[in-house]
Amino acid sequence: MENLCAGLIEQIQAHKLSPHSAITHFDMDVPMAVPLLAWLKAQESYPQFYLNYRDEPMTVAAIGKVRAFSDENLAQQFVLTHDCSLVGGLTFDKQAHFWLPRLFVQCQGNRWSVQVYWDNQQDFSSEQQACLQAVKTLQNFTALQPLKQVIRKQSSKASESMWAHWITQALQEIEQGHLSKVVLANQTDFVATQPIDAKDFLAESERQNTGCYHFLYAEQAEQAFVGSSPERLYARQGDEVQTEALAGTATIGDNPAHNQQQADWLLHDSKNDHENRLVVQGICDNLAPYVKHIHVADVEVKPLRQVQHLRRAIHAELSVPMADFVCLQAIHPTAAVSGLPQQSAVQFLQKTENFDRAWYAGTLGVMCQERAEFCVTIRSAMIEQEKISVFAGAGIVAGSDPQLEWQEIERKASSLLSLLTIES
Template sequence: MFLTMDSLQSLQQQLIQQMDAYQPCKNQPEITALTAKIQLEQNLLAWLKAQQDYPQFYLHCRADSPNEQENHIAAIGQVRTFTTVNHAQTFVRRADFTLVGGMTFNGECDFYLPRLLLRQVDGELTATLFIDSQKDLSVEKQLAGKCLKNFTKSVALEPVVQSVRLVEKKATQAQWCEWVEQALLEIKKGSFTKVVLANESIFSSRQPINAIDFLAESEKKNTGCYHFFFAQKADYAFIGSSPERLYLRNGQYLQTEALAGTAVMSDDEEQNQRQGEWLLKDEKNEYENMLVVEDICGNIESFTQNIEVQSVELKRLRLVQHLRRKIFAKLTALTADEACLNAIHPTAAVAGLPKQNALRFLAKTETFERSWYAGTLGFMNRARAEFCVTLRSAFVEQNRIRVFAGAGIVAGSVPLLEWQEIERKASGLLSLLQNSGEHICQ
């Protein structure tokens, strides 16, 4: 371990001084926030790797333009937890603190107020320590002090050098193609117009894989994405690098997007250009993308005004490229994140359309639990909220990795081509494990 004494130590001392001086008084707010900030560029993944308290949370928000801020959040410990969006929203309205967490694919909620929250924006690092004023002060100070114990420490991020071996695919190629055929029959019968089928692949490695090192490697290689880490305990983490924004809210202004339709990317720039031109003209992919646009706009129209759908563009990633249409709207008065989350998640890009019919088909067809895959993670407070769709993701448990990938099935989908698409998507994380070579696709 190494210390950044002139920076993190200064923040630590400021927080300790505030905590030592803190005494509850009459009309005390239910939660007290102790805040310190400093001009510092700190790698929050390296910092998080040194911390001992759980849960741990990290989010590197996607910046779409030079005007957008590079926003990194890291959090450890928890003070309050909320298992419904309604309770989380009520707390935010009352206390105006930042909650982190999200919703699984099936809508189970896990939002919480962390014990310690770090935010890195444009060279400024802000640390906020939360104390529950309604609990025993000596216990709260003890828990807060425990969180600050390793505050000045970071651990160097290391390359992920591993060979991995395929243990199991929840559906073989033949089984998954059969799922697609079943979906196409349901589409022909009119049960739904789109459904997003996924698969889970389980790999093992000889040595334990550090999930934070794994994510750091992905963060370097998979640019233009959200990067997330969520661990309730040591040695078991959910990580990923997702290209898709669920939504961004600044005050009453909402940004979301339809990301659907896929083509390959390679080291050949001319081929990438041809693939992109094909993708922009392909009727099947255009139809798939517009289904997502129509679904999102229909779901948010009751609490928004001035909905604007921008022209289609290409979202280029390391191994694939997608069609994307950005969607902008203004929220009506008093509308906040509860309405946005419940209306937008899960989108037609990860579930299907109509949503409930697609979800019923997935529940009886897929042979695994999606859990946080295709769910959403992010943060919310009164002024701002931002959530990503948790795609290109995996659970890492020591030397065991569970990887997920999905593809949208619409009329005209070809089962084998859709299988090849989910294999490419799944390889996005696994290809970062050096020396994995031929073991990835066995």
Template sequence: MNSVGESAVASGGLTTRAERIADGSVLAAFDGLDRPRMAWLRADERRVVGGQVARVTAAGSDRFETIEERATATLATVDTTGPAGQSPRWYGGAAFTPDSESWAGFAPAAVVLPAVVAARVDGETWLVVRGRDRVDARFERLRMAIEGQDPPAHDPPGIDAVERRPDRMEWIRQVERVTDAIGAGQLRKVVLARSLHADLGGPVGIGGALADLGDRYPDCTRFAVAPVGGGTFLGATPEILLDRRGRTVTTTALAGSAARGGSRAADADLAAELQASAKDDHEHRVVVDAIVDQLESLPASVSVADRRLRRLASVQHLETPIEATLDTDVHALSVADALHPTPAVGGQPPDRAMMRIADLEGIDRGWYAAPVGWFDATGDGSFAVAIRSALIEGRRAHCFAGAGLVADSDPDAEWSETELKYRPMLDLLE
């Protein structure tokens, strides 16, 4: 138990202006917002937030609990009118491991109650500005940055040089060590990740990058997190950790992957192969079973829908939707705490898998593969699993991709699969 907390609260003297404004792209305002800024974009809502009225950070095994307690206490003291009368939301996320502080500016867990919210929800555009002074002036400046604006154009910076960590030979050795351990019955599954570091030809406009991801990955959660004193972590993830609305929690198990085919027939063949693969079925089942067990422990009654195919631009996955009805009002953060890391990004059993990852991986995951999202004063919230993602630091991009390993995983196939998982980020940069 090693928990630190910090809460800078503007209690009293805080003015909030929340109004519907004329339509325009909220992404047009993103790069101009104060840090910390964050974007949360889904098919049915687009939100960008910036600045902070309050911030809570925590570390250690109780970091989600600490954030839940402090953020809830803070909300009681702040006037936080939101868009369309919604409950105010905290935005943020966490590192993959409880104490990781290796990415500059990114705490092991951090959430912010933003000073500015620009949201496109239910066909309406809303702007909220909170602060002690100049609220009207800031509101009008932001209104002008959004109303009537198209999404920013994306201008890929180009890549000058790339370094993969580990290299292919070392990756093969790592995978073999894991598959040997699984074969020997020491554990059931491990997700090993690797990283790709790119020197860019110029800076990346994050608003434009997010708009571009929206065109190519409209049914993924597109996110960006840009703390004070750090780079910007962004991604387009197909994986939801949880959506909690009242006592209903929805999530998906996502594991088991294949490439997309170059023709309709080739694509269908790859899909059929994936759906018939005993190895992928096992890799997927481990995730479904772990999520069901964790949700039942909350406690909740859980129902599992039929497995289906999830097709993305460069890769296709096995996906199983899961829904739980909570017995009591468990906060979204407590649900995240119970679920993270699922064996889609960690392994099974979790503790042994995490030890293998720490021993073998040799890369720093930072916030990759960890929860990123929001929660509100009622305990509702949404967290995505931050995969298909990259940390951009000036003219350097650090991309991450992992692969679920079971006893009969093939190192070369897993190398190719992880190359495909870099595509969403590399396509943005090249």
């Protein structure tokens, strides 16, 4: 690896400050067949970021922080000016956290594309050493290990009876016309027999939870937010934007005949179709001022390991170039994770739910000039050494049954919990 990165080291050692550029990036492609998670597991630099894309064979990982942005508009302007890749996203309540990493790696097949970023406005010697140190990390790997932890349930933010009470309140708001839909969520905490390694956990989820984005965001070694989300917020290629409405849920299991019956029921169930159409309506209404046209595809079923969902793909052409700021503000949070009307739904959740969603039902992704892609951070968990907190939500509309909605969030949470052994 050291020989493979020699060119990158030479670029950094030969670098001379330019008065015309605040940021310099050094690029190199490296043949490499090691999983990016095995590389990330060996790293001691933070923050750390990882995204395995849902619809194409590509993963990205990043370590370190050169510049940070707490405003998505400033992040977009930086990308436009400096032609670089930013990682990060928005929490559920739209707090922006974007940063330019020290080292950004994109993996496609057996090839890594590596970018090292140098801040020309900082001390020359310090930046040079930081860049050279980042390159050295490319030779460090730690093998991914099978999960052997046994976990025991500690507590849930909402008991089943409290959950039923929340839904009763939501149904009253819907009946009174204040809401069309609201998405309630729960957090359940577990303790493990030994620390859970977030990279091992995510690697196992990648193997089992196919058809998903797989993401990791860690500000520090003791805490990592991870998940395997079936839902795209949006993907932008030039001025073309692909988004979707993913809402409406049915069971799935080992019996193909049962799964087909559930899929047929889901496609023809008026309540689930109504829930999905509300998400379509929210996305289209919010995007309308910024696009030339919007096309909504026919409904389809997206099968996962534990559940299956209704999905309608949405395509739009932006009327303004490279408008990631617009897309993030207009689409997030969708009615699939908040409700409609959005502001009223969020206010209801703030006064009803008894925990801070933070990154749950937020969005994480990558932004650069030519493209951007963000997933919705559902089917997610916060790992803090021996503790794991798992999040799951369900869309409440007229006709929702509290017991069935409880069963739904239990099934959704099981996509991650089933990766570990639960103490009976």
